[in-house]
Amino acid sequence: MTTTVRGGARPEEDPEEREGPKDPQAPKDPQGPSKGDQDPSKGDTGSAGPGRAAASPEGPPGDDAFDKDVLPTPKGASRRLLGSLLRPHRRRVTGAAVLLLVQQAAVQAGPLLVAYAIDSALPALRGERDYGPLIAVAVGYLVCAVASGGFQHAFILAAARINQRVLLELRGRIYRHAQALDVDFHDRYTSGRLISRSTTDVEALRELLDEGLQELLAVILSVVYILVTLVWLDPGLGGAALLSFVPLALLVRNFRRRSLRVYRGKSTAIAAVIVKFAETMNGIRPVQSFRRERANDTAFEQLNGRHLKANGDAILEMARYVVLSRLVANTAVAAIVVWGAYRVASGGLALGVLAAAALYLRRLYDPIDRLGMFLNSWQSAAASLEKIAGLLARRPAVPEPERPRELPPRDPGLPGREVVFERVRFAYRTGGEVLPEFSLTLPAGQTVAVVGATGAGKSTLAKLLARFYDPSPSSPTSSEQGRPQPSSPTSSEQGRPQPSSPTSSEQGRPQPSSPTSSEQGRPQGGTVRLDGVDLRELDVSALRRGVVMVTQEAFLFSGTVAENIALGRPDAGREEIEQAAKSIGAHDFIAGLPDGYDTDVRKRGGRISAGQRQLVSFARALLADPSVLILDEATSSLDIPGERAVQRAMETVLRGRTAVVIAHRLSTVAVADRVLVMDGGRIVEDGPPDRLIAGTGRFAELHSAWRDSLT
Numbered sequence: 042m043t044t045t046v047r048g049g050a051r052p053e054e055d056p057e058e059r060e061g062p063k064d065p066q067a068p069k070d071p072q073g074p075s076k077g078d079q080d081p082s083k084g085d086t087g088s089a090g091p092g093r094a095a096a097s098p099e100g101p102p103g104d105d106a107f108d109k110d111v112l113p114t115p116k117g118a119s120r121r122l123l124g125s126l127l128r129p130h131r132r133r134v135t136g137a138a139v140l141l142l143v144q145q146a147a148v149q150a151g152p153l154l155v156a157y158a159i160d161s162a163l164p165a166l167r168g169e170r171d172y173g174p175l176i177a178v179a180v181g182y183l184v185c186a187v188a189s190g191g192f193q194h195a196f197i198l199a200a201a202r203i204n205q206r207v208l209l210e211l212r213g214r215i216y217r218h219a220q221a222l223d224v225d226f227h228d229r230y231t232s233g234r235l236i237s238r239s240t241t242d243v244e245a246l247r248e249l250l251d252e253g254l255q256e257l258l259a260v261i262l263s264v265v266y267i268l269v270t271l272v273w274l275d276p277g278l279g280g281a282a283l284l285s286f287v288p289l290a291l292l293v294r295n296f297r298r299r300s301l302r303v304y305r306g307k308s309t310a311i312a313a314v315i316v317k318f319a320e321t322m323n324g325i326r327p328v329q330s331f332r333r334e335r336a337n338d339t340a341f342e343q344l345n346g347r348h349l350k351a352n353g354d355a356i357l358e359m360a361r362y363v364v365l366s367r368l369v370a371n372t373a374v375a376a377i378v379v380w381g382a383y384r385v386a387s388g389g390l391a392l393g394v395l396a397a398a399a400l401y402l403r404r405l406y407d408p409i410d411r412l413g414m415f416l417n418s419w420q421s422a423a424a425s426l427e428k429i430a431g432l433l434a435r436r437p438a439v440p441e442p443e444r445p446r447e448l449p450p451r452d453p454g455l456p457g458r459e460v461v462f463e464r465v466r467f468a469y470r471t472g473g474e475v476l477p478e479f480s481l482t483l484p485a486g487q488t489v490a491v492v493g494a495t496g497a498g499k500s501t502l503a504k505l506l507a508r509f510y511d512p513s514p515s516s517p518t519s520s521e522q523g524r525p526q527p528s529s530p531t532s533s534e535q536g537r538p539q540p541s542s543p544t545s546s547e548q549g550r551p552q553p554s555s556p557t558s559s560e561q562g563r564p565q566g567g568t569v570r571l572d573g574v575d576l577r578e579l580d581v582s583a584l585r586r587g588v589v590m591v592t593q594e595a596f597l598f599s600g601t602v603a604e605n606i607a608l609g610r611p612d613a614g615r616e617e618i619e620q621a622a623k624s625i626g627a628h629d630f631i632a633g634l635p636d637g638y639d640t641d642v643r644k645r646g647g648r649i650s651a652g653q654r655q656l657v658s659f660a661r662a663l664l665a666d667p668s669v670l671i672l673d674e675a676t677s678s679l680d681i682p683g684e685r686a687v688q689r690a691m692e693t694v695l696r697g698r699t700a701v702v703i704a705h706r707l708s709t710v711a712v713a714d715r716v717l718v719m720d721g722g723r724i725v726e727d728g729p730p731d732r733l734i735a736g737t738g739r740f741a742e743l744h745s746a747w748r749d750s751l752t
């Protein structure tokens with residue numbers, strides 16, 4: 042049997058994606074193409090699959106928003122996100138703003154007191170020997186200094202409280218949202234980027250909230266106070282100071298525009314570093330066994346270098362701004378003071394007023410540097426917020442139904458539930474059609490083994506049943522024609538009765554009369570039904586109770602063995618957990634672990650063997666007791682006793698439910714009632730194993746080759 046390498050033309054660009062911000066500076070994803078991204082190139086070399094022309098909406102090669110780490114962000118999404126984070130703390134925000142307002146008033150009173158001291162208190166002392174005004178000035182100065190410190194302290198506490206809550210909420214949102222997003226998204230976005238979003242990007246926002254916003258408020262308030270006071274002291278000097286803000290405003294605008302671009306690049310660059318880091322550490326075993334360390338070092342160095350450059354660009358932008366703004370500010374101060382001195386000399390201005398104005402002018406332009414710092418953290422946070430908002434705006438490709446439906450009660454006389462694929466076709470977003478349109482019925486309680494060459498589409502079929510993906514919309518031709526498309530040779534062609542759906546009613550099982558997906562406004566495509574209910578109409582918990590997929594990887598989470606088994610049913614007690622392990626034949630090895638069921642399996646179950654991991658995941662599935670179990674059998678060759686134990690456990694876990702086993706070992710087929718042979722996305726043979734073995738088809742060939750290899 043040959044493997045059909047499929048793929049297809051890169052799909053049309055998604056209009057939604059097209060609207061997304063394009064970042065000319067963003068580097069190409071250093072990870073190289075993902076599995077899906079590799080498909081187009083495969084398509085070039087492989088045979089034209091049935092879906093070569095099928096398009097998935099991601100744009101031409103090299104134009105993938107995922108590659109550039111810039112997901113489309115709806116207009117104003119960053120602002121709305123920040124607003125939604127701050128809104129629950131409205132009162133605290135107002136309180137903090139008032140504290141800052143009062144604090145600034147206390148700070149800015151200083152030069153006014155100096156003016157009063159020079160123009161009134163000193164003459165009073167000299168002329169009438171009156172110490173009163175001077176003492177009042179000193180006391181006033183002291184009160185202002187103490188008040189300013191006190192209010193600043195209160196403000197910092199209030200702001201910190203708001204910020205911590207906002208950041209907590211934002212991290213939680215990112216985590217919850219990422220968990221809800223579909224498998225396809227995760228395949229392409231990668232966990233490294235998610236880590237980057239919830240660490241460095243959230244950190245950028247923290248800096249803005251902790252330091253930047255305080256700076257900004259302080260700067261705005263002081264500028265307003267000072268300008269108003271200057272105009273009140275002397276309209277001429279105030280007007281001149283106001284005028285100097287025109288070139289400064291232009292400078293700020295230019296800096297903002299340039300630095301946003303730089304900061305976007307910086308956030309992308311650090312994400313690339315984290316992605317590479319996470320990928321290497323997650324795959325440390327293959328990295329070491331294939332001696333990838335040196336190549337990885339080089340790649341990492343490059344990414345690190347890119348990050349360094351992005352950081353350098355940001356610093357240069359800042360330096361440029363600071364130098365230019367100081368130039369403008371110093372020129373303005375010099376010009377205004379010279380003009381003021383001329384007016385004092387000619388008797389048009391009091392000396393005290395000029396002294397106060399000079400002090401105020403210094404204070405007016407001082408925060409311009411701090412404004413640069415603020416703009417820095419603002420731009421950094423804006424770039425990060427944009428990316429977080431893009432992530433949060435992403436809708437799951439496998440959405441929860443608005444009006445979920447219940448599954449009919451399970452028939453006590455029937456093991457499992459019936460599964461029907463009706464006119465289903467499927468193409469990954471990033472590749473050509475993998476499964477051409479087909480229909481298939483798996484009666485309740487049947488154990489079906491799916492065999493076929495690698496890449497034949499076995500796992501894809503299973504993932505549709507587990508609803509990791511939804512069937513793709515019908516191809517225009519089939520829907521236009523409005524008739525069932527004769528696709529792969531299905532059971533009817535093989536001499537088995539072809540269940541023309543709805544089959545459940547024919548079998549005397551309750552037939553739902555609910556609206557179909559098209560009636561609910563979704564694109565009409567094929568459907569996968571569980572006891573007559575479209576999987577798209579089941580809420581997540583009903584779906585996960587109904588269908589469980591045990592993957593090859595047998596992933597164990599950090600935590601104890603008992604906790605890992607209880608994932609199947611979190612409310613299960615210790616007895617039920619142990620019972621499940623005993624039925625599977627895992628009890629003995631678990632009891633032999635240092636802390637028995639309470640042994641921490643560490644991340645990925647490093648402490649227990651591959652076969653034992655598999656047994657734990659079977660116990661988990663047994664405890665979950667789904668109506669339909671999908672088993673992606675492990676390809677790894679376990680040692681013989683281990684394999685037998687796994688085989689026995691598999692038989693236990695399959696019993697009493699509808700089961701689909703992606704069989705990599707033909708010995709597994711012995712437990713199946715029915716075998717589906719897949720090739721190039723099509724079901725090319727379908728029947729009981731004995732009949733297929735006795736025939737002359739592909740399965741018979743495969744089976745005899747396998748038997749020969751055993752002897």
Ligand SMILES: Nc1ncnc2c1ncn2[C@@H]1O[C@H](COP(=O)(O)OP(=O)(O)OP(=O)(O)O)[C@@H](O)[C@H]1O
Pocket residue numbers: 046047076077078080228469470471472475493494495496497498499500501502
């Ligand atoms: N996430 C994905 N994005 C794009 N293409 C994919 C994706 N996953 C699988 N494919 C492609 O779909 C086709 C069928 O893959 P599938 O994993 O279903 O095959 P399989 O029969 O289960 O193979 P194996 O026995 O090796 O697990 C292959 O050509 C594969 O490259």
